[in-house]
Each structure stands twice: as C-alpha cells, then as structure tokens.
Amino acid sequence: MTNNIEKIIRSVKELLGSFLAPSDVEEFIRAINTYKKSLQSPALDELVDIDKNQIAHKFTDGLDERVIVDKIITLAERLLSKEHYFKLLLEFAQLMIKIGNLAFALEILTDMKNKVSTSEDKIYNAEANLIISKIYWSQAQWEDCEYYITEAYMEFKNLSNYKGYAKCENMLGTLFGEKGDFQKALIHFEAALAFLKESDDISTQAMILTNLGIIYTIYGDYEKAIWNYKDAIEKFKTVNDPNRIARVYHNIGMLYSRMGEYYLALEQFNNSITISLEYSYLSNCAVSYIGKAYIYTKLNNIALADAFTDKAMEIACTLNDTLSIADIYRVKGIIQSNLNNFELSEEFFENSIRLNDDFESKYNKAESSEELGNLLNKGDRKDEAELHIKSAEEIFKTVKKKK
Numbered sequence: 413m414t415n416n417i418e419k420i421i422r423s424v425k426e427l428l429g430s431f432l433a434p435s436d437v438e439e440f441i442r443a444i445n446t447y448k449k450s451l452q453s454p455a456l457d458e459l460v461d462i463d464k465n466q467i468a469h470k471f472t473d474g475l476d477e478r479v480i481v482d483k484i485i486t487l488a489e490r491l492l493s494k495e496h497y498f499k500l501l502l503e504f505a506q507l508m509i510k511i512g513n514l515a516f517a518l519e520i521l522t523d524m525k526n527k528v529s530t531s532e533d534k535i536y537n538a539e540a541n542l543i544i545s546k547i548y549w550s551q552a553q554w555e556d557c558e559y560y561i562t563e564a565y566m567e568f569k570n571l572s573n574y575k576g577y578a579k580c581e582n583m584l585g586t587l588f589g590e591k592g593d594f595q596k597a598l599i600h601f602e603a604a605l606a607f608l609k610e611s612d613d614i615s616t617q618a619m620i621l622t623n624l625g626i627i628y629t630i631y632g633d634y635e636k637a638i639w640n641y642k643d644a645i646e647k648f649k650t651v652n653d654p655n656r657i658a659r660v661y662h663n664i665g666m667l668y669s670r671m672g673e674y675y676l677a678l679e680q681f682n683n684s685i686t687i688s689l690e691y692s693y694l695s696n697c698a699v700s701y702i703g704k705a706y707i708y709t710k711l712n713n714i715a716l717a718d719a720f721t722d723k724a725m726e727i728a729c730t731l732n733d734t735l736s737i738a739d740i741y742r743v744k745g746i747i748q749s750n751l752n753n754f755e756l757s758e759e760f761f762e763n764s765i766r767l768n769d770d771f772e773s774k775y776n777k778a779e780s781s782e783e784l785g786n787l788l789n790k791g792d793r794k795d796e797a798e799l800h801i802k803s804a805e806e807i808f809k810t811v812k813k814k815k
Contacts, residue, residue, distance in 0.1 A: 417480050419692050420507065421445070424484055427503050431496040440491065444483055463716060466685055466701070467723050481508070481516055485523075498524060498536040505543055510655050512694030512731050514547050538567035538576055545583055549590065550695065552734045552771040557587055575616065578607035582620050590735065592774030594627050594811060601627070615656075618647035622660055629667045630775070630811065637667055655696065658687035662700045674707050681707070698727040698736050702743060709746045717747050735776065738767035742780045749787050757787055778807035 421444060428437045488500050501524045508517035521540045528537045545560035561583050568576030585600035604620045611617075625640035641664050648657045665680035681700045688696035701724035708717035721743050728736040745760035761784035768777035785801035788794075 417477060419511070420477065420480055420484075423507050424504065427500055427507075428488075431492055431500060436491070440487060443487055444480060462682060462686075463704075463719075466689065467719050477513065477516075481513075481520075485520065494527075494533070498528075498533065502536065502539050502543065505540075509543070509547065509550075510695070511692040512727070514550065514731060518544065518547055534567055535571055535573065535576075538564045538571070538573070541567065542576075542579055542583060549583070549587060551732050552590070552773070554587065554591065554772065558584075561587070574607045575611055575613050578604040578611070578613070578616055578620070581607060582616065582623065585620075585623055589623065589627065591772045592776070592778075592807070592811075594630055594775075597623070598627050614647045615651045615653060618644040618651075618653075618656065621647070622656070622663060625660075625667075626663055629663070629670060632670075634667060634671060638664070641667070654687050654691055655693050658684045658691075658693060658696045658700075661687070662696060662703060665700065665703050669703065669707060674710050677707050678704065694727050694731060695733065698724050698731065698733060701727065702736060702739050705740075705743045706746070709743065709750060712750070714747055714750055717743065721747065734767055734771060735773060738764045738771075738773070738776060738780070741767070742776075742783060745780070745783055745787070749783075749790070754787060754791050758784065761787065774807055775811065778804040 421441060424444075425437060425441050428440055432440065484504070485501070489497055492500060501520055505517040505520045505524075508514070508520065521544050525537055525540050528534065528540075541560045541564035545557045545564065548554075548556040548560065561580055564576065565580040568580060581600045581604035585597040585604065587597075588594075588600065589597035601620050601624050605617070608617055608620070621640045621644040625637045625644065628634070628637035628640065641660050645657055645660050648660065661680045661684040665677045665684065668674070668677035668680060681703045684696055684700040685704075687693070688700065701720045705717045705720035705724065708714070708720065721740050725737065725740050727733075728740060741760045741764035745757045745764065748754075748757035748760060761780050764780035765777055765784065768774075768780060781800040782804035785797040785799075785804065788797035788800065
C-alpha cells in the first residue's frame, strides 16, 4: 500500500491536469519529487484476515507530508494563473481534510483568503469559508462553524449563486443534525434540494440525499433511507467520488446496525474502510472502526471490539474529532459492561455524556445516558438508573414526535 505522500502527489497530479499541459504537469511532479525523501516502510507480513489488516494500518507520515505540501503550494503559485491557483488550493484543502490533515487544510484556506483582492475572486472566498465551516463542524466547534457558513451564504447571495446557497443549506443541515435537532436539519436539506431544482450539480445533490438518508434512519424510516443512500451512491459514482461513496457505505452500515442486521452492517463497514484505507480518508475510517466495534459488542467478540475502539481513538485524536471520541467512550462502556467491569464502564459512559453535553449533541448524549441507565440497573442502583433512562427517553420521544 502506498503511503500518504505518494497519494498526495498522485492526487495533485490529477488536479493539475485541469490547469496545465501534460508535459508541464510531469515537470511539476519531477520538481516535487526532487524534494521528496526516499522513505523505506517496513515490510508487512501477508495478512489475510481483514480485521488484522485494518487494525495494523499506518495513517500518517508526519513531517515529510509538511515538506511536500509546502513545496506543492509554492510551485503552484509560481506556475499557475491566479484563478487556477485558487481552484487548486480549494481542491488541495479538500484533499487535506480527507486524509486527516485539518491543520494543513485550514492553513491553505486562510492563506488563500488573504490573497483574495478583487470582486472577481469573491467566489473563491465564499468556497473557502464553506470548507472552513466543515473543518470546525468536524471538531464540534459549532459557533465557528455557523459563522463561516453565514459568511459563505452572504457572499453567495451577493453573487446570486444558487449552487452556493444549496451547499450552505446542506451544511446548516449537517450542523443541526449533529446537534440532534433533526427537524431543523430536515428543513435545511429540503431547502438545499429546492435550490438545486434546475441544477446539474450531481455531487451536491448526492450529498443532500446522503444526509436525508441519515435523518430517515434516525426516524426509523429505513425504506426511504436506503432509497436515498442507493441514489446517492449512483450519483457519487457518476462524479467518481470514492470518499463519499465510502461514507455512504458507512451510513448503510449504521442503518443495518439499527435494524439488528449485524453481519450486513459489518459488510458495509468493511466496504467503507477498504475504500478509505486505499485513499487514506481518516475521518471515514474513524467512524467505521467505531461502527465495527459496536457490532462486535453485539456479537460478543469483545477482543475485536476493544481493538477497533483503540484504533478509532488513535484516528479521532489525530483529527481532534471530539464527537467520535465521545462515541468511542460509549462503546468502551458497553465493552466493560459486558466484562462486568461496572466501575470502569460507568466512567466511560460518564465521559461520553459529558463530551456530548459540552457540544450540545443531544441525541448522542441520550444514547449514552440510556446505556448508563442500563448499567446502573445491573448494579441495583435503580433510582440513578431511572434518571438517566428517563432523560434519554425524553429525547427519543421528542425525535419521534417531530417526525
């Protein structure tokens, strides 16, 4: 398997094809490789078991990535027109997000925004603000996320850019969805689709369909959810977007988990992880590792459940993905409960509840509160258990009522 540096160079080579002649692209890549260290990765034994292969995966190349990223940006600024340079930086920032280098992505976008000087460049500023909002969303920094969505929305409005409107509405939907306000999320997703009624933006349409699938899954409308997911996958295949295809596979895995179809869920999580490992999409790996860990708790394979939560924690800490960390604590709590380690299990559930509470993630908090209530019932702490279970039930009832 190639390392991240090789993947970055390969991806940049593909991006440059839109801006430079083939001979210039090859010259660009040669210039980058002049500065690339020759890295020797230790050979891995042939691993047949898919679980062992996923757990053993190495995710980052650290310092060497920094040198390559800086070299790419410097060369691009020298060789490309301003318009093509901005377009490349937007795509490059997206690539950095996919492979888990959020700090690089934010640095690239901030530097680009500082170079926007004319009214003709405002569209790039709007796109940069929208991507920055995704970075803050992934880290549960809701105020910063909403600020940058608003900034992007106003800029798209001044440009009468309806595709931009749709992307902002979709992002607002994901923001409210992550906070557990699914009714507001649904309103924004439907508004996003309305803006795209006459549009040929297949990618954004597919993103919205995916997000609608998540809402329908939570509402228990599985037939409608799977229809949206399948439609989204077909659209993402049309635009050749493996990152989002992998994410949809993960979401289908979550749907099957809720239905109790655990082996079908494992199959979908493996589909997601296989693609994500190939392209080094860390955020996809983190959530699907958590998904697999949860399934293994249900299948009573505690050793694998624990191994996958540890690997998920490694990735989530790299990404500063606090919400995933909260979910990892919940699964860790389930693991320790299954092992009858009640004190440690309670501590994990309390960690999960605290983090979800800090970041206003009501639905996720309710799931952890329900698990803690079930644990306390095992320990004959009925009064405390009832408080947690009632708290969770109120959230779940609210979701059903709003449906």
